[in-house]
Amino acid sequence: MHDKLLNRIAPVTRRMRAVRRWQLWALVAFAAALIGMVMLQSAETYQWSGPQLAIGLLIVTVVLLIIVAVIAGSSFRNPRQVASQIEQRFPSLDQRLLTALSQPDAERRQLGYLQRRVIKEVHDHSRSHRWIDVVPARRLQWSRMLGIAATAVWAVVLGLLMSSHPGPQSHAVASRLDPVWKIVVEPGDAAVERGSSFVISARFSGVDAGAVPSDADLVCTATDGSQRRISMKRNLADPVVSGFLASVNEDFSYQVVGEDWTSESFTIDVFEFPKLVRSDADLAYPEYTGMKNKRVEDTVRVSAVEGTKVKWICFVNKPVAEGELITKDGERIVLRRDPENRGALSAEIDLQETQRYTVSLIDEEGRKNKYPPELVTRVLANQPPRLKLAVARDVIVSPLEELPLAAEVRDDYGVTAVGLTYVFADQSSEDIPLEKSIARGETRQVGHLIELEKLGAEPDQLLSYHFWADDVGPGGQPRRTHSDLYFAEVRPFEEIYREGEPPPGGQSQQSQQANQASQNAEQAQELADLQKEIISATWTVIRRETRDQPTANFASDTLFLMESQAEAIEMLEPLAEGVDDPQSQQFVEAVRTHMQTAMAKLTAAEADNHADPLDLALSAEQSAYGALLKLRAREFEVVQSQQQQQQQSSSSSSAQQRQQQLDELELDQDENRYETQQQAQETPAQEEQREVRQVLNRLRELARRQEDLNEQLAQLQSALEQSETEEQQEEIQRQLKRLRDQQQELLRETDELSERMQQPENQESMQEASEQLEQTRENVRRAAEALQQDDAAEALTAGKRAEREFEEMRDDFRQRAAGEFNDAVRQMRNEAQELNQQQKQIAQQLQGIEQADQPGLRAGNSRQQVLDTLEDQQERLGELLEQMQDTVEQAETAEPLLAQKLYDSYRKSKQRQIEEQLQNTSELFNRGFDPQARELERQASEGVDELREDLEDAAESVLGSETEALQRALGELEQLSESLEEEIEHSDPTRRGQESGAANNSPANDQPAGDEPPQEPGPTGESAGQGAAQPTDQSTGQPGERGGETSQQDPSTRPGQTPGSGQPSSSPESQGQGQGQGQGQGQGQGQGQAPGEQPPSGPSDAAEPGEGEGRQGAAPRGQNDGSGEGGGLSQYAANNPGGSPLTGDGFQEWSDRLRDVEEMVENQELRNQAARIRDRARDVRIDFRRRAKEPQWALIEEMIAEPLRELKRDVAEELMRRSAEKHEPVPIDRDPVPAEFSEAVRQYYESLGSGR
Structure with a gap:
C-alpha cells in the first residue's frame, strides 16, 4: 500500500469523521435537554432537588460526549471504505484507486510496470480533482450548526435546572406540613419474601382527626422505572391510610402521595427462602435385572430393586451455600453441585433399605428452607423365585402308580435354571433339570413324571421330593431357592375301612383317633407324624443356612431340633414294648438306629456351629420315617365328622391324608346342629380384590381431579385471552398458580399409586398397568411443567391426554374388580328399583285424581302428567327387558347361573304382560275409564x-x-369415627367432655334394640372360651407347613409336645381362645398368622423373605414397608399419637379403609359423602405436612368428624331399610303339632339335646 495514496485520502477521512461526530453530539444533546425538561418539572413540584438533578445530568452528558468522541474517532478506519466513496463520487477513476490500494508497498517489493502506471494515474487524478468534495462543505456546516444548537438548548435546560426552586403552592404546602403534620410510613425500608402480601400504611400525627386526608396514592416504582399507583383509604376514625399489595415479586421503591403533599421514598428488597423447585431421580439398575437405566423427572418418591444406584438431582430456586439430605436417624448426605445440570445439586445413594430424606437447604444469607420437603426411596426386595406346586401336599401312591409333579415358576428378574430333586427309599438323591432359563416376569409351568414301577417301589417305602430354582441374588451371586419338602408314601394294595360308632357331637376326627392311641399301629402313626415334623423343620433350617456363616438363630434352632428328636426317641420306647412279632421288632430297631444317627448328626452340627451335618441328619430322619411307615395299620375304623378341618400342613395324620377315600364311603351321620362361631378370614383372592378396589378407587379419583383441573384450566385460558385490565390478569395468574399446586399434588399422588402397584404382592397382577401408569405420569408431569412455564395451551393438551389415560385404566380396573357382567347386573337392578318406585308414584297419582275429581284446567294438566309418566314408564320397561335379553345371550356361556335367572325373570315378565298392561292403562285412563285403569295399574x-x-x-x-x-361398611365407619374422635380428644383435652356427650347422644346409639341389624363379630375377636386350651394349627413358619405354594418353614413347635403342630384344636375352648389371641396378636405378626393361632415359640424364621408364596400372601392388611404411612388398629389408640389418622402414621390406613367403605356401598350419594370426607382429610394432611402446624381441631370436628358421624348414621338407616323385610317377626309354633307326629317331634328334640 503506497503512503502517498493514503496521504491523499486522509483529508476525506477527517471530514467524514467530523460530520459523524457533530451528528452524534446533536442527538445526545437534544436527548439530554429533553430529560432535563422532565427533571425540571419534578424539581418545581418539590419532589426532587434541582441542583442535584442538574449535576447528575451534567455528569451523564459529559460521559456521553466522551463516548461520542471515541465512536467518531474510531469510524472510517478502513482506507478501502473511503476509497469506495471516492470511486462513487468520481467514476472516471474506473476502480483504479481500489486497485492501487491493493498493491504491496514499493519498499517491500519491486513493482512492475503496469502497477507503477496505475499508481501514477491515481496520483494524477488526485491532483486534477478535489477528492475532498466527497463530503460537501455545506453538509459539514449544517452538521456543525445542528450540534451547536443542541448544545445551546442543553445548556439552557441545565441552567434552568440548576437554578430551579419549588413553586409557591408547593412552598405553602411544605411550610404548612413541616411545622404541623408528621407522617410516619410503615414499614419504611423493609425486606419482603417474594410472593407474599404486603401492607403499607401512613400515620398522621399532630393534626386534628378531621383534617387528616381520607385517601392517598401509593406510588410504587419498579427497578425498570415503571410505576404503579394503588389507592390508599382511611379506616374508621384512625389517622391512618393503608394500601395493600397482594403479591410482591420484585424490588421496588415507594412513597405515599396526597393532593398537596408527598412522603419520603422508601425501598423494598425482595428475597426468597431457598426452596426445592424440582427433583429428578436417575436410576441405575443392577446388571442382573436386565433393565435399562432411566430418569424419573419431577418426582419425590421412587421405587427400585435393592442395589439400584439413585442419583437425586435437586433443582433449587437460588444459589445455596449448603444442601443436605437428612434421614430420620440423623444421617446426613451432602448435596453437591451437579456438573451436568447447571444450578442443581445432586447426591448418589445406593438403595439398601427404604428411607425418607428431608431436604435441608441454606442460602448464602443463612436462611433455611421454610418447609423442607421429603424424598422417599422405597426398596423393592429381590425376591427369590416363586415356586407354586400344582399339588402342594403329601400324597399316598401305589407301587404301580405314575406320579405327575408340576410347579409354576416366576421371578421378577428371571430364572437361570429350574429342576426337581427326589430321594426314594435309601437311595441317593436324583437331580432332574427341567428348564434352562425363564425370562424376567414370565410365568412358566414345569413338570416331571415319576414312574414308581421303574423305581421298584414297594409298599411302605417313602419318596421325598422338592423343586428348586436358580437366579441371581441381590449381590449378583447365584442363588438357589428350594420349595417345601413333600412326601409320597407307597401304600399297600389293600386297606380296609370299617364304619365305627359315631362319637358325641362336636368332637373332631382327630379327637376320635386320639382315643385309639392305645393301639400299636396308631402309636406308630403318631410317631411317624412327629418324625415328619422333625424332617420338615430340619429342611427349613437347611434352606435358610445358605451362607458360609450361620445365622444368629442357628444354634437355638439346632438345639430345638435335638430336643425334638430326643422326645421322638422317648416316644419310641413304649411302642417297642408293645410289639411282639419279630418283624415289627426289627422295624422298631431300625427306627431307633436311624433316630440315634440323626441325633448324633444334630449334636455335631450344634457343637461345630455349622450346617453341613444337617444333610446327613436329614437323610437319617427320612430313613427313620420310612421304617415307621412299615408299622402302620392296615385296617381302620372311621366315622364321618360334621366338622371338616382344612389342613395345610404335611404334619397331618394319615387319616387326614386319606380324606378323599373316606369321603367316598357312605357313612351314617347324626347331624350336630351346634356350631362354634368363627370369623371369616381374608383369602389371597379377597386380598387381591381389595388391592384392585383400592387401585380402582385411586384411579377414579385421579381421573375426576384431572378432569376438574382441565375444565378450570380451559376457563382460565379463555378468561386470560379476554382480560383487558392488569388486575384481571393478576387474578387469573393467581388462580393459575393454585392450579399449578394442584397439578403438582396430582403428580405426587400418581407416584404414590405407582409405588403401590409395584409392591411385591401387586407386581405380578399389575405389571402391565404399572407400565401404562408410567406413560400417564409423563403426561401429568408435562402438564405440571407447562403450568410452571405459564403455557396454558400445552398444559391443557397434556392434561387431556392424562385424563383420557386415567379413564381407560379406571375402566380396565373396574372390569377387573367387578367382573364381566357385574356392571350390567347392577345397572339393571337399579333400573328395576327406580321403575318400582315410579310405579308407586303412578298409583298415588291415580288415587289422587280419583279423590280430587273436579273439572278444570288444573285437573286436565294432572291427567296429562299421568299419561306422560305412563308413557315414560313403558319405554323404560321396554329398554330394561331388552337389556336383560342381551345380557342373557352374552352370559349364557360365561355365567350360566346368571343367564338362567335373568332368563326366568324375563320370561315371567313377558308372561305377566307388564308392557301391555301399562299400555292399556294409559289408553283406558286417556278415554276416561279410571276404575279400569286403576285395576290394570x-x-x-x-x-x-x-x-x-x-x-x-x-x-x-x-x-x-x-x-x-352395608354391615361391613357400618363396622368400618364405627372404627374410623372412633379413631378420629380419639385423636381429637387426645390433641384437644378441653373437648373430652363434649366428645363424650356427643358420642353418647349420637344417632347410632339411639337405635332401638329390636331394629338393630345383626352385627359382624368385631375385629378384636372376643370369645367366650376362657379355659386353658390347646393351641391350634400354626400357619406361619411351622415345620411341615403347606400353603399350596412354597413357604419358609420354621421348626417352632416342639414336636410331640402339643397337638398344635399341624393339628387343629379339638375343643371349642381352644377356638375361643384362638379368636382372642389371633385377632389380638395376629394383626401384628405380619407372617400370615390367622386368627386362632399362637405366635411361634420355637426358632424364629430368619430365612430369606419371599421364598414361599404362603408367607407373602398372608401379610396382615395395612402392613407397610416402613415408609411411615401404615399401621394397624392399635396405632389408633389415644395413647399412641404416632398412629393418629390425621397427624400420625395411621393416615394411609385410615384413608384406605374409607376407600373400602366407598366401594362397599352402592348408593351414589353415600359414596359422594365418603369421597368428600376423604378429600377434606387429605387437604388437612397436606396442610399439616407442609406447614407443620397443629390443625384447627374445631374445624376438623365440623368438616370431617361430624360428616363422618352423619355418614355412619345414613349407612345405618340404609341398612335398616334394606334389612327391614328380613327382620320382620315370623310366627313360630302358631299351630299345634298333630297328634300322629307328636312322638316323632319329641324324639327329634331329644336327639338335638343329646348332640347325636
Whole structure:
C-alpha cells in the first residue's frame, strides 16, 4: 500500500469523521435537554432537588460526549471504505484507486510496470480533482450548526435546572406540613419474601382527626422505572391510610402521595427462602435385572430393586451455600453441585433399605428452607423365585402308580435354571433339570413324571421330593431357592375301612383317633407324624443356612431340633414294648438306629456351629420315617365328622391324608346342629380384590381431579385471552398458580399409586398397568411443567391426554374388580328399583285424581302428567327387558347361573304382560275409564315389583348381598369415627367432655334394640372360651407347613409336645381362645398368622423373605414397608399419637379403609359423602405436612368428624331399610303339632339335646 495514496485520502477521512461526530453530539444533546425538561418539572413540584438533578445530568452528558468522541474517532478506519466513496463520487477513476490500494508497498517489493502506471494515474487524478468534495462543505456546516444548537438548548435546560426552586403552592404546602403534620410510613425500608402480601400504611400525627386526608396514592416504582399507583383509604376514625399489595415479586421503591403533599421514598428488597423447585431421580439398575437405566423427572418418591444406584438431582430456586439430605436417624448426605445440570445439586445413594430424606437447604444469607420437603426411596426386595406346586401336599401312591409333579415358576428378574430333586427309599438323591432359563416376569409351568414301577417301589417305602430354582441374588451371586419338602408314601394294595360308632357331637376326627392311641399301629402313626415334623423343620433350617456363616438363630434352632428328636426317641420306647412279632421288632430297631444317627448328626452340627451335618441328619430322619411307615395299620375304623378341618400342613395324620377315600364311603351321620362361631378370614383372592378396589378407587379419583383441573384450566385460558385490565390478569395468574399446586399434588399422588402397584404382592397382577401408569405420569408431569412455564395451551393438551389415560385404566380396573357382567347386573337392578318406585308414584297419582275429581284446567294438566309418566314408564320397561335379553345371550356361556335367572325373570315378565298392561292403562285412563285403569295399574305394579325382586335376587348371586356389604361398611365407619374422635380428644383435652356427650347422644346409639341389624363379630375377636386350651394349627413358619405354594418353614413347635403342630384344636375352648389371641396378636405378626393361632415359640424364621408364596400372601392388611404411612388398629389408640389418622402414621390406613367403605356401598350419594370426607382429610394432611402446624381441631370436628358421624348414621338407616323385610317377626309354633307326629317331634328334640 503506497503512503502517498493514503496521504491523499486522509483529508476525506477527517471530514467524514467530523460530520459523524457533530451528528452524534446533536442527538445526545437534544436527548439530554429533553430529560432535563422532565427533571425540571419534578424539581418545581418539590419532589426532587434541582441542583442535584442538574449535576447528575451534567455528569451523564459529559460521559456521553466522551463516548461520542471515541465512536467518531474510531469510524472510517478502513482506507478501502473511503476509497469506495471516492470511486462513487468520481467514476472516471474506473476502480483504479481500489486497485492501487491493493498493491504491496514499493519498499517491500519491486513493482512492475503496469502497477507503477496505475499508481501514477491515481496520483494524477488526485491532483486534477478535489477528492475532498466527497463530503460537501455545506453538509459539514449544517452538521456543525445542528450540534451547536443542541448544545445551546442543553445548556439552557441545565441552567434552568440548576437554578430551579419549588413553586409557591408547593412552598405553602411544605411550610404548612413541616411545622404541623408528621407522617410516619410503615414499614419504611423493609425486606419482603417474594410472593407474599404486603401492607403499607401512613400515620398522621399532630393534626386534628378531621383534617387528616381520607385517601392517598401509593406510588410504587419498579427497578425498570415503571410505576404503579394503588389507592390508599382511611379506616374508621384512625389517622391512618393503608394500601395493600397482594403479591410482591420484585424490588421496588415507594412513597405515599396526597393532593398537596408527598412522603419520603422508601425501598423494598425482595428475597426468597431457598426452596426445592424440582427433583429428578436417575436410576441405575443392577446388571442382573436386565433393565435399562432411566430418569424419573419431577418426582419425590421412587421405587427400585435393592442395589439400584439413585442419583437425586435437586433443582433449587437460588444459589445455596449448603444442601443436605437428612434421614430420620440423623444421617446426613451432602448435596453437591451437579456438573451436568447447571444450578442443581445432586447426591448418589445406593438403595439398601427404604428411607425418607428431608431436604435441608441454606442460602448464602443463612436462611433455611421454610418447609423442607421429603424424598422417599422405597426398596423393592429381590425376591427369590416363586415356586407354586400344582399339588402342594403329601400324597399316598401305589407301587404301580405314575406320579405327575408340576410347579409354576416366576421371578421378577428371571430364572437361570429350574429342576426337581427326589430321594426314594435309601437311595441317593436324583437331580432332574427341567428348564434352562425363564425370562424376567414370565410365568412358566414345569413338570416331571415319576414312574414308581421303574423305581421298584414297594409298599411302605417313602419318596421325598422338592423343586428348586436358580437366579441371581441381590449381590449378583447365584442363588438357589428350594420349595417345601413333600412326601409320597407307597401304600399297600389293600386297606380296609370299617364304619365305627359315631362319637358325641362336636368332637373332631382327630379327637376320635386320639382315643385309639392305645393301639400299636396308631402309636406308630403318631410317631411317624412327629418324625415328619422333625424332617420338615430340619429342611427349613437347611434352606435358610445358605451362607458360609450361620445365622444368629442357628444354634437355638439346632438345639430345638435335638430336643425334638430326643422326645421322638422317648416316644419310641413304649411302642417297642408293645410289639411282639419279630418283624415289627426289627422295624422298631431300625427306627431307633436311624433316630440315634440323626441325633448324633444334630449334636455335631450344634457343637461345630455349622450346617453341613444337617444333610446327613436329614437323610437319617427320612430313613427313620420310612421304617415307621412299615408299622402302620392296615385296617381302620372311621366315622364321618360334621366338622371338616382344612389342613395345610404335611404334619397331618394319615387319616387326614386319606380324606378323599373316606369321603367316598357312605357313612351314617347324626347331624350336630351346634356350631362354634368363627370369623371369616381374608383369602389371597379377597386380598387381591381389595388391592384392585383400592387401585380402582385411586384411579377414579385421579381421573375426576384431572378432569376438574382441565375444565378450570380451559376457563382460565379463555378468561386470560379476554382480560383487558392488569388486575384481571393478576387474578387469573393467581388462580393459575393454585392450579399449578394442584397439578403438582396430582403428580405426587400418581407416584404414590405407582409405588403401590409395584409392591411385591401387586407386581405380578399389575405389571402391565404399572407400565401404562408410567406413560400417564409423563403426561401429568408435562402438564405440571407447562403450568410452571405459564403455557396454558400445552398444559391443557397434556392434561387431556392424562385424563383420557386415567379413564381407560379406571375402566380396565373396574372390569377387573367387578367382573364381566357385574356392571350390567347392577345397572339393571337399579333400573328395576327406580321403575318400582315410579310405579308407586303412578298409583298415588291415580288415587289422587280419583279423590280430587273436579273439572278444570288444573285437573286436565294432572291427567296429562299421568299419561306422560305412563308413557315414560313403558319405554323404560321396554329398554330394561331388552337389556336383560342381551345380557342373557352374552352370559349364557360365561355365567350360566346368571343367564338362567335373568332368563326366568324375563320370561315371567313377558308372561305377566307388564308392557301391555301399562299400555292399556294409559289408553283406558286417556278415554276416561279410571276404575279400569286403576285395576290394570295395580296388576302392572305387582308385575314390576316381582321383576324387581327377581333382578335383586340375580344381582345378589353375582354381586353379593348389599346388606352384608352395608354391615361391613357400618363396622368400618364405627372404627374410623372412633379413631378420629380419639385423636381429637387426645390433641384437644378441653373437648373430652363434649366428645363424650356427643358420642353418647349420637344417632347410632339411639337405635332401638329390636331394629338393630345383626352385627359382624368385631375385629378384636372376643370369645367366650376362657379355659386353658390347646393351641391350634400354626400357619406361619411351622415345620411341615403347606400353603399350596412354597413357604419358609420354621421348626417352632416342639414336636410331640402339643397337638398344635399341624393339628387343629379339638375343643371349642381352644377356638375361643384362638379368636382372642389371633385377632389380638395376629394383626401384628405380619407372617400370615390367622386368627386362632399362637405366635411361634420355637426358632424364629430368619430365612430369606419371599421364598414361599404362603408367607407373602398372608401379610396382615395395612402392613407397610416402613415408609411411615401404615399401621394397624392399635396405632389408633389415644395413647399412641404416632398412629393418629390425621397427624400420625395411621393416615394411609385410615384413608384406605374409607376407600373400602366407598366401594362397599352402592348408593351414589353415600359414596359422594365418603369421597368428600376423604378429600377434606387429605387437604388437612397436606396442610399439616407442609406447614407443620397443629390443625384447627374445631374445624376438623365440623368438616370431617361430624360428616363422618352423619355418614355412619345414613349407612345405618340404609341398612335398616334394606334389612327391614328380613327382620320382620315370623310366627313360630302358631299351630299345634298333630297328634300322629307328636312322638316323632319329641324324639327329634331329644336327639338335638343329646348332640347325636
